[in-house]
Amino acid sequence: MLQYDVHPFVGLSFGPITFLICVLGGLGNFVGGFFAAFVFAEIISLGGLFSDLEWGYVLAFAFFIVMMFIRPAGLFARRS
Amino acid sequence: MNLRYAAWATGLVALIALPFVYRDSYHLHILVLILIWSFAYTSWSIMGRFGLVSLGHGGFMGVGAYVTALLWNHLGVSPWIGIPISMVAAGVLALVVAYPCFRFRITGHYFVLVTLALSGIVLQVITATRDHTAARSATRRTAPRAASCWRCSSTTRSPGT
Numbered sequence: 001m002l003q004y005d006v007h008p009f010v011g012l013s014f015g016p017i018t019f020l021i022c023v024l025g026g027l028g029n030f031v032g033g034f035f036a037a038f039v040f041a042e043i044i045s046l047g048g049l050f051s052d053l054e055w056g057y058v059l060a061f062a063f064f065i066v067m068m069f070i071r072p073a074g075l076f077a078r079r080s
Numbered sequence: 081m082n083l084r085y086a087a088w089a090t091g092l093v094a095l096i097a098l099p100f101v102y103r104d105s106y107h108l109h110i111l112v113l114i115l116i117w118s119f120a121y122t123s124w125s126i127m128g129r130f131g132l133v134s135l136g137h138g139g140f141m142g143v144g145a146y147v148t149a150l151l152w153n154h155l156g157v158s159p160w161i162g163i164p165i166s167m168v169a170a171g172v173l174a175l176v177v178a179y180p181c182f183r184f185r186i187t188g189h190y191f192v193l194v195t196l197a198l199s200g201i202v203l204q205v206i207t208a209t210r211d212h213t214a215a216r217s218a219t220r221r222t223a224p225r226a227a228s229c230w231r232c233s234s235t236t237r238s239p240g241t
Binding site: 023052057058064068 | 186197207208
C-alpha cells in the first residue's frame with residue numbers, strides 16, 4: 001500500500017526541487033514544467049534503481065546544472 | 081586614527097588569548113557560533129556586492145568542513161594542514177561551476193538555482209557516502225584527550241567507551 005506522511009517540514013522536501021523543475025521546464029511554460037517534472041522524477045528514480053537514491057538526486061541536480069548552461073530558457077525554449 | 085588601530089589590536093589580542101585563559105565550554109561554544117555565522121554572512125555580503133545571490137554557500141561550507149574532518153578522521157592530517165586543503169577543495173568546486181556560469185552569462189534566478197542545485201549535490205553526496213562520512217561511525221579516530229586549542233581538535237569520547 002502506498003503511504004505518505006505529513007509533518008511540519010513536509011514542504012521543505014518539495015520546495016527547492018519544485019523551483020528547479022519550474023526553471024528547467026521554462027518559467028511560465030506549463031507543458032515544459034510537466035515534462036521537466038517527468039524527466040526529474042525519472043532520473044531520481046532510475047538512479048535509485050541502479051544505486052542509492054541519493055545518487056539519483058546527485059544525477060538530477062547535475063543534469064539541471066548542465067541544462068542551465070546549454071538551455072537556460074528551459075527544455076522547450078525556441079533557439080534564438 | 082592611532083587610537084582606533086590600538087582598539088582593534090587590543091580586541092584581536094583579547095579574542096586570541098581568550099581560549100587560553102577562559103575555559104567555560106558553553107561560552108566558548110557561543111563565541112565559535114558567532115564566528116561561524118560571521119564568516120558565512122561575510123561571504124554572502126561579498127556576493128551581494130557583486131549583484132549575485134547564491135544559495136550554495138552551505139555547500140561550500142559543507143565541503144570545507146567535511147574535507148577537514150575527513151582528513152583528520154581517515155588520514156590523521158592535522159586541521160592546520162587540512163584547513164588550507166579544504167579551502168583549495170571548495171575553491172576548485174566553485175571554479176568548476178562558476179567558470180561556465182561566467183562563460184554562458186548565467187545571472188539572476190538561474191545563478192541562484194545553479195548554486196542551489198550545487199549545494200543539493202554536496203548534501204546528497206555526503207549523505208550517499210555515509211559509510212565514510214558519518215560522524216558517528218565506529219571508525220571515528222579518537223582525538224587526544226589533552227588537546228590544546230591550537231591543535232584545532234576537540235576532545236571527543238570514542239563511541240566504544
